[in-house]
Amino acid sequence: MSAAIAVFRRELLLAARRPAEWAQPLVFYAIVALLFPLGIEAHDPALKVFAPAIVWVGALLAALLGVERIFRGDLDDGTLEQLLLADAPAPLLVAAKLGAHWLLTALPLVVAAPFLGIALGLEPLAVKVLTLSLLLGTPTLMFTGGFAAALTVGAQRAGILLPILVLPLMTPAVIFGGGAVRAAASGLPFDAPLYFLAALLALTVTLLPFATAGALRNAIE
């Protein structure tokens, strides 16, 4: 357990030394979300209809930005091998690493979401559901992205393979996340999609670290 905490703290420490790196997804997110109103005419009601999708897809793309880097640095300097050789179970350490990454990359997106939602014309209830759906959904995106990163970190000719790998795995989160906000905006019940997001969260956070650790082990052999 202490090893997991150590890994967690190390991630935060490393990020603190390069604050620009983890501010990038947030800035990207804001730009993407705010670009859309510029593409449509000023008071187009269509903006409100598409706002849930815009904020959700923006969050997904922003989360994807940093994913490639999660394991690359550790692979290059040998930390990855140490992580996998440690006494503590590798899935636990992987989860700690991804949890720290979520805190740094995704949590700011969740905090920024209400502002972006209002800027895109969503009503208060939809904004609340949007924030909650992102809170539940971004860990799924992070852990899925981490799994895809683990698969490609060992590949020599990966190119843009990572987004191709990760997008099919992330679609359920986007579907339910966007669905929840759309339902809230239309006055329909929105608990079902939120429960689905929570279920995805439970599944990915508990099971994916095992697959991620396995893929990482494969990468260093």
Place this chain on the structure above:
Amino acid sequence: MWTWFHQLASPPTFYRFADVLAPWLLGLAVLLIGVGVYGGLFLAPPDYQQGDAFRIIYVHVPAAALSLTIYTLMAVAGGIALIWRMKLAEVAVVAAAPVGASFTALALVTGMLWGKPTWGAYWVWDARLTSELVLLFLYAGVIGLNQAYADPRAGARACAWLALVGVINVPIVHFSVTWWNSLHQGASILSVEGIRNPKISGDMLWPLLVSLGGFYLFFGAVWLRRMQNEVLWRERNARWAQALVAA
């Protein structure tokens, strides 16, 4: 019997075994597909609602069924490859992916061609179609991932992990028509209820079953052939492979 299985895991034994089995599977497959297609196009009566458009079923359903089965088999082979580090299982994973992808694409396109006359739309973003599209991307991911690795064994194992994680999509595709409101037809044949109380008439069903069987056998033959190629490449420095090539 386990000895035979064990021996089969050896690449040269497998290669010879596949060389013997594949032509039979292919021959039988061609026969069954031919009979099924002929029956579907000319013998089965036109549908009361859809007229002749329903005949697409005889290629669409086998393609879709295969797309799911191949992915499942790929995942099973992946599990075996990861747990027992069996070289042949790794080869099986990599060999299955392109075949599965082609059938998924076929299922999607024939589905679109069937959807236009019957639903009035080529595509809808409902659960069944979206999850099948996701399946196509998963296959593409497996293919791409394998090519991205320089070491074929590491690449195949990475593909095995992707296959295992992605296999959760297979039950989603199958049960999507039950779990969500879908434009797509429910599971009227390949379900417990569908087998007990068939809603399709016998003279429409038999070409479908024959065609289905034929396509499955066809996949078996193709899989064996692709595995042989992969094995030949990987074992190219072994004596048995060089003897084979020199012959």
Place this chain on the structure above:
Amino acid sequence: MNPKYALFIWSSYALALAVVLWNAFTPHLRRNDLKRRLSELLEESGDNEE
């Protein structure tokens, strides 16, 4: 029935045939290609040994 839809049915079967042929012949072509490449490799190493 709209005659355009007859085209759809035949196209579906044609596409299925294309997929079947592609799957049947690509391994075959790859096998020939492999055998050629490997025998070339064998010849090279045979020449090197001499």
